[in-house]
């Protein structure tokens with residue numbers, strides 16, 4: 001567990017630096033079984049003018065390009081992310097073949113703090129586990145919440161608020 005906490009703390013501090021450079025307040029990193037960093041990316045939706053450039057999507061794309069495959073399953077990769085993945089990223093994780101998911105703040109915290117709408121995710125942890133994907137969440141939550149709280153306090157852009165019907 002200590003190893004996971006250490007990585008989460010590291011990606012949270014990198015995320016903070018990236019926010020200063022115009023990225024969104026989410027960062028994802030993929031590691032192999034021996035602890036080698038395969039890819040890392042922040043959310044770049046605003047920077048790239050692309051609604052699907054979430055941190056997880058970017059990190060998956062970078063890893064697949066680097067390893068030259070659309071199927072990461074044989075690499076036994078672990079995804080570390082500063083917040084629970086949204087509806088879109090859950091789909092991308094399933095398609096990619098990632099084996100383990102570790103995250104800091106929950107969707108409930110993300111939505112309460114920022115107003116981002118994370119989508120519909122019924123019982124996703126159970127669904128992942130049924131497919132052999134291990135999930136461990138709410139690691140270093142206070143630090144994770146601080147990243148988001150600071151983002152809001154600094155009046156940075158919330159680009160996908162809950163929309164009126």
Ligand SMILES: [Zn+2]
Nearest residue numbers: 054086088089
């Ligand atoms: Zn996402």
